[in-house]
Amino acid sequence: MKVVRFLKDWTLPVSIALGIIIYFVFVEIPALEPVSDWFTPLSRPILPSFMFLILFTVFCKVDFKKLRPVKWQLWVAIQQVVFVLLIVGMILVFHIQG
Structure with a gap:
């Protein structure tokens, strides 16, 4: 140690x-x-x-050793991915420019 x-x-x-x-x-x-x-x-x-x-x-x-993933973290990650995909999809569909 x-x-x-x-x-x-x-x-x-x-x-x-x-x-x-x-x-x-x-x-x-x-x-x-x-x-x-x-x-x-x-x-x-x-x-x-x-x-x-x-x-x-x-x-x-x-x-x-205490940093084990828990179930709620999976749901948060899934929500983040879904929201990002929705936003990217809206940007592509509506041809939004920065």
Whole structure:
């Protein structure tokens, strides 16, 4: 359990420091610009997910074993999908433009 506590305590500061260091390495070394150009399309879509996962694991105090889906969540998800399909259908039928 000490390893998990250690990881939770130090993930965010280490990630911040590592991000700052890597940023300044790429800013100060012009030869790394092609690497940056290559990584940009790969990192842009996944960066928000990684940031969420880092913050979630650092600050989450929830017991993951208690996070079991329950029946009412299924009904809420079904209602959401139905409403989205209805709205998209209305947009397509009535040719609504933004």
